[in-house]
Amino acid sequence: xxxxxxxxxxxxxxxxxxxxxxxxxxxxxxxxxxxxxxxxxxxxxxxxxxxxxxxxxxxxxxxxxxxxxxxxxxxxxxxxxxxxxxxxxxxxxxxxxxxxxxxxxxxxxxxxxxxxxxxxxxxxxxxxxxxxxxxxxxxxxxxxxxxxxxxxxxxxxxxxxxxxxxxxxxxxxxxxxxxxxxxxxxxxxxxxxxxxxxxxxxxxxxxxxxxxxxxxxxxxxxxxxxxxxxxxxxxxxxxxxxxxxxxxxxxxxxxxxxxxxxxxxxxxxxxxxxxxxxxxxxxxxxxxxxxxxxxxxxxxxxxxxxxxxxxxxxxxxxxxxxxxxxxxxxxxxxxxxxxxxxxxxxxxxxxxxxxxxxxxxxxxxxxxxxxxxxxxxxxxxxxxxxxxxxxxxxxxxxxxxxxxxxxxxxxxxxxxxxxxxxxxxxxxxxxxxxxxxxxxxxxxxxxxxxxxxxxxxxxxxxxxxxxxxxxxxxxxxxxxxxxxxxxxxxxxxxxxxxxxxxxxxxxxxxxxxxxxxxxxxxxxxxxxxxxxxxxxxxxxxxxxxxxxxxxxxxxxxxxxxx
Amino acid sequence: xxxxxxxxxxxxxxxxxxxxxxxxxxxxxxxxxxxxxxxxxxxxxxxxxxxxxxxxxxxxxxxxxxxxxxxxxxxxxxxxxxxxxxxxxxxxxxxxxxxxxxxxxxxxxxxxxxxxxxxxxxxxxxxxxxxxxxxxxxxxxxxxxxxxxxxxxxxxxxxxxxxxxxxxxxxxxxxxxxxxxxxxxxxxxxxxxxxxxxxxxxxxxxxxxxxxxxxxxxxxxxxxxxxxxxxxxxxxxxxxxxxxxxxxxxxxxxxxxxxxxxxxxxxxxxxxxxxxxx
Numbered sequence: 001x002x003x004x005x006x007x008x009x010x011x012x013x014x015x016x017x018x019x020x021x022x023x024x025x026x027x028x029x030x031x032x033x034x035x036x037x038x039x040x041x042x043x044x045x046x047x048x049x050x051x052x053x054x055x056x057x058x059x060x061x062x063x064x065x066x067x068x069x070x071x072x073x074x075x076x077x078x079x080x081x082x083x084x085x086x087x088x089x090x091x092x093x094x095x096x097x098x099x100x101x102x103x104x105x106x107x108x109x110x111x112x113x114x115x116x117x118x119x120x121x122x123x124x125x126x127x128x129x130x131x132x133x134x135x136x137x138x139x140x141x142x143x144x145x146x147x148x149x150x151x152x153x154x155x156x157x158x159x160x161x162x163x164x165x166x167x168x169x170x171x172x173x174x175x176x177x178x179x180x181x182x183x184x185x186x187x188x189x190x191x192x193x194x195x196x197x198x199x200x201x202x203x204x205x206x207x208x209x210x211x212x213x214x215x216x217x218x219x220x221x222x223x224x225x226x227x228x229x230x231x232x233x234x235x236x237x238x239x240x241x242x243x244x245x246x247x248x249x250x251x252x253x254x255x256x257x258x259x260x261x262x263x264x265x266x267x268x269x270x271x272x273x274x275x276x277x278x279x280x281x282x283x284x285x286x287x288x289x290x291x292x293x294x295x296x297x298x299x300x301x302x303x304x305x306x307x308x309x310x311x312x313x314x315x316x317x318x319x320x321x322x323x324x325x326x327x328x329x330x331x332x333x334x335x336x337x338x339x340x341x342x343x344x345x346x347x348x349x350x351x352x353x354x355x356x357x358x359x360x361x362x363x364x365x366x367x368x369x370x371x372x373x374x375x376x377x378x379x380x381x382x383x384x385x386x387x388x389x390x391x392x393x394x395x396x397x398x399x400x401x402x403x404x405x406x407x408x409x410x411x412x413x414x415x416x417x418x419x420x421x422x423x424x425x426x427x428x429x430x431x432x433x434x435x436x437x438x439x440x441x442x443x444x445x446x447x448x449x450x451x452x453x454x455x456x457x458x459x460x461x462x463x464x465x466x467x468x469x470x471x472x473x474x475x476x477x478x479x480x481x482x483x484x485x486x487x488x489x490x491x492x493x494x495x496x497x498x499x500x501x502x503x504x505x506x507x508x509x510x511x512x513x514x515x516x517x518x519x520x521x522x523x524x525x526x527x528x529x530x531x532x533x534x535x536x537x538x539x540x541x542x543x544x545x546x547x548x549x550x551x552x553x554x555x556x557x558x559x560x561x562x
Numbered sequence: 563x564x565x566x567x568x569x570x571x572x573x574x575x576x577x578x579x580x581x582x583x584x585x586x587x588x589x590x591x592x593x594x595x596x597x598x599x600x601x602x603x604x605x606x607x608x609x610x611x612x613x614x615x616x617x618x619x620x621x622x623x624x625x626x627x628x629x630x631x632x633x634x635x636x637x638x639x640x641x642x643x644x645x646x647x648x649x650x651x652x653x654x655x656x657x658x659x660x661x662x663x664x665x666x667x668x669x670x671x672x673x674x675x676x677x678x679x680x681x682x683x684x685x686x687x688x689x690x691x692x693x694x695x696x697x698x699x700x701x702x703x704x705x706x707x708x709x710x711x712x713x714x715x716x717x718x719x720x721x722x723x724x725x726x727x728x729x730x731x732x733x734x735x736x737x738x739x740x741x742x743x744x745x746x747x748x749x750x751x752x753x754x755x756x757x758x759x760x761x762x763x764x765x766x767x768x769x770x771x772x773x774x775x776x777x778x779x780x781x782x783x784x785x786x787x788x789x790x791x792x793x794x795x796x797x798x799x800x801x802x803x804x805x806x807x808x809x810x811x812x813x814x815x816x817x818x819x820x821x822x823x824x825x826x827x828x829x830x831x832x833x834x835x836x837x838x839x840x
Contacts, residue, residue, distance in 0.1 A: 082648050082649060083649060125644065125646075125651075125652060126644070126651050126652055126655065127649075127651055128651075130611060130613060130614065131613075132613070132649050133648075133649050163799070163801070164799050165798070165799055166789075166796050166797060166798045166799065167796070167797050168794055168795070168796045168797070169727050169794055169795075170794065171710060171794075172708075172717065172725055172726060172727060174724060174725075175708060175710065175717075175724075175725045175726075176710055199611070199613075202710070203710065203711050209796075213771075213789065213796065213798070214789070214796035214798070215789065215791065215792040215796060216792050216793065216794060219713055225711065239711075240711050419617075421606070423607065427710070429607075429608070429656070430607065430608060430611040432611050435606060435610050435611075435617045436617065437616070437617045437620065535613035535622065538613065538616075538621060538622040538624060539613075539616075539622050541621050541626065542616065542620055542621065542622075548621070548626070
């Protein structure tokens with residue numbers, strides 16, 4: 001692979017020679033560069049763009065006034081469409097790194113789309129059945145591209161050649177019923193990886209590895225073991241099988257030197273009797289000392305979850321005024337359809353606001369953060385619960401624009417009938433404790449929306465409605481644009497101030513990944529994954545049967561001005 | 563015959579075959595009520611779950627199974643072997659032959675072409691190797707060996723059955739050549755072990771790093787070595803251009819020390835009982 005690449009470099013133009021230099025340059029992505037990623041908006045260096053997790057770029061060449069001229073420049077098709085395309089590409093100095101379903105990684109010339117190298121992780125025949133075969137992104141630093149795999153390995157690849165440098169098996173994926181689908185996070189000289197397994201009989205964790213050697217640095221168990229504080233919030237042996245996955249990438253505050261991560265639901269998802277208690281640290285945001293992984297603080301959003309919600313989504317870091325004082329906050333949309341706002345220096349509760357109207361799992365959240373009027377489905381009796389297991393929002397990430405000061409997020413208005421059934425844990429096997437069937441809200445039809453919100457109060461400034469669930473991430477830009485995509489394959493640009501749709505392009509398959517923007521030689525590009533097919537894409541067929549024939553895909557489309 | 567169709571009985575019994583029984587051919591009736599009921603239970607716990615085929619096969623991430631035309635043998639084969647290149651896993655090591663047939667019988671009740679009485683009898687080959695249930699100390703030892711709630715455990719480097727990672731030797735073979743006392747001593751004092759075929763190897767790189775562990779591969783392209791200095795072991799790839807020297811350390815074992823702080827005396831005893839039972 002490398003030989004071919006070098007040969008073509010020799011034969012090709014000066015532009016390609018410059019690209020070769022860029023590849024070398026990519027070796028120089030350092031902790032410093034990651035910490036100041038904002039200062040190089042031409043690159044998309046880390047999963048959320050920067051550690052602030054805004055999914056925002058100040059690039060403004062493409063803007064409200066000219067977005068109608070936006071034109072496709074290249075498209076890349078991986079062919080790996082089972083599971084769709086859920087990734088967020090990284091772009092470093094003219095090279096795009098993108099992972100696909102089935103753990104392939106591609107390095108592409110970000111200007112032409114030409115493939116530089118391809119890596120295929122060899123997978124065993126048998127993988128955990130509950131979690132799909134998709135991947136949501138890679139990380140890059142020190143000349144290495146990092147991938148978490150479907151068989152629960154962390155793999156380090158030479159960024160220049162795609163060849164394996166090291167790999168470590170975190171845990172036997174078949175035994176644990178868990179794997180890695182999220183992008184790793186680079187913090188200083190470490191690579192941090194979460195794990196799925198929240199719907200399996202499994203005890204969750206977060207791991208740190210030495211970025212250069214792969215040696216294990218620390219593990220944070222999301223469920224405290226015997227003798228540790230919080231262990232008493234689990235009944236009997238339930239802590240051994242209590243879920244608490246870390247399935248979405250967290251983030252890091254270099255100033256506080258804290259890693260923040262969201263922890264998912266307890267298992268069994270619906271049947272809680274055998275784990276009666278608060279079930280720490282499931283449904284919590286945890287702040288960990290970056291060097292040791294020791295818990296600095298936590299805030300539990302949903303004690304004793306019996307609905308399969310998750311505090312695992314993005315943790316958006318904002319410095320905003322709260323009651324007259326400047327505060328460092330975290331904005332964390334929870335799968336329950338509420339958005340929590342916490343002080344990130346100490347975990348203090350600052351507020352929580354709803355993203356969706358169809359919500360009956362609780363009546364409301366009081367000023368102290370308590371859940372009021374919990375609607376716990378009883379064993380054996382089918383019970384209508386809103387939002388559905390797919391969430392008041394899916395995992396795909398919102399965006400924050402410093403120009404408007406608003407947080408942009410989707411909301412999903414759908415419900416389900418949960419039937420709780422007692423279930424004993426079987427190590428590594430699915431552990432739901434019941435089943436569900438998707439339903440429309442009472443007296444209405446399920447739909448979704450994308451809105452602009454005050455991140456502290458949830459005051460809504462505009463709303464864009466859609467017939468089908470909006471399941472792609474948002475991307476906000478300095479050009480006043482908000483990019484996202486829909487189930488029918490339309491990639492769209494909205495005005496960040498008004499929500500007006502300004503432009504769209506059909507990419508051929510629905511959107512379930514995270515678009516990014518970057519620039520090479522002064523030209524701004526917008527890149528979006530396209531590829532329907534995921535857990536929720538499957539669930540949509542219960543409410544919208546026609547979505548069952550929406551084509552899957554696994555491509556990247558890149559746009560620029562002519 | 564109709565085992566484990568009660569939800570509380572662990573379905574994933576330790577599949578550690580000792581004496582392969584003779585494969586037995588027999589018939590089952592796909593319209594048998596008890597079979598279908600058992601299949602329904604298994605389907606709900608394994609197939610309907612959250613993101614797969616949905617309640618009563620209505621679809622989720624996986625395709626809808628109900629209201630479609632199926633051939634029972636196809637359903638059985640797909641469930642048994644999985645569908646390569648898709649998210650559909652093989653269930654053959656999780657469910658028994660009878661259990662997979664029970665799931666098949668249940669799915670056929672959802673199908674557009676339910677089983678007719680004339681075709682209800684199918685001949686099946688029962689599992690050739692019945693699951694072996696360990697008991698007492700050996701069973702406890704197996705749990706400790708693979709205990710995922712411990713960061714350090716034997717299974718990080720040793721694979722037995724379908725659990726663990728094959729970095730070090732197959733201990734079922736090793737145990738066959740040693741006494742229980744030998745094994746206890748090996749666990750407590752790995753420094754004294756002679757590790758034939760798995761000796762400690764040192765790989766020195768041109769930039770001065772020394773990686774110690776188990777050599778996994780050596781070719782003109784370079785070497786692969788499991789770095790066992792920190793667990794879990796890391797498989798390092800050192801290309802030839804970065805390689806300075808590969809040196810085997812005289813049959814010394816790369817097995818890390820310190821297992822007495824991971825497992826108590828009684829626990830080491832149980833682990834040895836497990837190994838001796840293999």
